[in-house]
Amino acid sequence: MSLEPPRVPSPGLPRGDGDGWVQCAQGHRHWGLFGAAGLLLHRGPAGREEVLLQHRATWSHHGDTWGLLGGARQRSESAIAAALREAGEEGGLDPAHVDVHGRYDEPHGGWTYATVVGAATAEVTAAPTGGESIDVTWVGVGEVTALPLHPGFAATWPWLRRALLPLHIVVDAANVVGSRPDGWWRDRAGAARRLVARCAGLASTGLVRDELPGGLDLPPLVRWWPRLTVVLEGQARSAAQSSANTAALRVLAADGSGDDAIVDVVTTAESPVLVVTADRELRRRCTEQGAAVTGPRWLTGLLDALADVDAVD
Numbered sequence: 001m002s003l004e005p006p007r008v009p010s011p012g013l014p015r016g017d018g019d020g021w022v023q024c025a026q027g028h029r030h031w032g033l034f035g036a037a038g039l040l041l042h043r044g045p046a047g048r049e050e051v052l053l054q055h056r057a058t059w060s061h062h063g064d065t066w067g068l069l070g071g072a073r074q075r076s077e078s079a080i081a082a083a084l085r086e087a088g089e090e091g092g093l094d095p096a097h098v099d100v101h102g103r104y105d106e107p108h109g110g111w112t113y114a115t116v117v118g119a120a121t122a123e124v125t126a127a128p129t130g131g132e133s134i135d136v137t138w139v140g141v142g143e144v145t146a147l148p149l150h151p152g153f154a155a156t157w158p159w160l161r162r163a164l165l166p167l168h169i170v171v172d173a174a175n176v177v178g179s180r181p182d183g184w185w186r187d188r189a190g191a192a193r194r195l196v197a198r199c200a201g202l203a204s205t206g207l208v209r210d211e212l213p214g215g216l217d218l219p220p221l222v223r224w225w226p227r228l229t230v231v232l233e234g235q236a237r238s239a240a241q242s243s244a245n246t247a248a249l250r251v252l253a254a255d256g257s258g259d260d261a262i263v264d265v266v267t268t269a270e271s272p273v274l275v276v277t278a279d280r281e282l283r284r285r286c287t288e289q290g291a292a293v294t295g296p297r298w299l300t301g302l303l304d305a306l307a308d309v310d311a312v313d
Helices: 079-091 141-146 151-163 173-177 188-205 234-242 258-268 280-288 296-312
Strands: 021-023 029-031 036-043 050-056 069-072 098-108 111-120 133-140 168-172 227-232 249-253 273-276 292-294
Touching: 036 079, 050 079, 050 141, 069 079, 079 098, 079 111, 079 133, 098 151, 111 151, 133 141, 141 151, 168 173, 168 258, 173 188, 173 227, 173 234, 173 296, 188 227, 188 234, 188 249, 188 296, 227 234, 227 258, 234 249, 258 273, 258 280, 273 280, 273 296, 280 292
Parallel strands: 036 111, 168 227, 168 273, 227 249, 273 292
Antiparallel strands: 021 029, 036 050, 036 069, 050 133, 098 111
C-alpha cells in the first residue's frame, strides 16, 4: 500500500528526513524516501474481531478512503518504530498498548511498504489527531470490505486478515530438555529455567519466514514474533515460580500430566498453534486438534543460533 503526502503539512508535525517523493524501479511514485510503514491493529474475541482503520483526509492521495494509520519511514527508523510513530501522530495511539506479532513487506522495485501487525491491549484508545484523518475507528473484520478502501490496503486485506492472530508456539519442556544428554537430570528445575530464558530471547527476536517448519498454513509475513507457552511438569514445575509471564511468553506449571496441559492449551487457543515435542502420542493428540507439530531439534537449533549471535555481540 503506497501512502502519499498531504497537499499541505500536517499542523504541528515537523517534516522528517524521510518525507519526500521517490520513484521505484517499477515506475511508480511513492511517498517516503526510505520506504513507508503502517499499523494493522486488531482487538476482540473470536467472532467479534475488529481492526483499527483510518478514514483518510479528502485532500490526501486516494482521499476519503479507508486504510491503515501509517506514513514515511525516517532514515534510521525501523519499520515497527515508524508504524507506531505514525499511528501516534495520526491516531493518538500509545505504542505501549500495542503487542506486535508480525510484519509484511510489500516490495515495489527497491521501495518497500511494511505492514506491522499487532494486537491492542485493553487500555488502548485512538482518535483522529493532526489533519490527516477524518476519522480513526474500530471496524468489524467482516465489515471492512463494505468500506471504500485505499487500493493498496484493499489488495492486501484478504490475506492480511489471516495474519491478525499471532503464531502460538507450545513447548513440551520435558521433551525438549530431555533431547540432549547434558546433565539436565541433576537439576531439572534449573534446566527448565534455562530453557525459559532462551525462549524469551526467541519471543523477542522473532522468526523469519524461512525459519518456520513445514506444516503451518500461515500468510507470508516476513517475520513473526510468536507467543510462546512453555509447559513444565514434575520436578521442573518450581521453575515457573521465578518466571514472570508476559504477553509474549507464558510459563505453565501443569497440575498433573504435562501432555494433558499441552492438549488443553491447543484446544482453547484461537491462534494457529505449533507444538514442539517428539512424543508420538502427544503429537497425535495435538494434530487431531488442528495443531502443527515439530521436533525439539527445530527449537534447539534456533536457540543455539541465538546464543551464538549473543556471544558475538
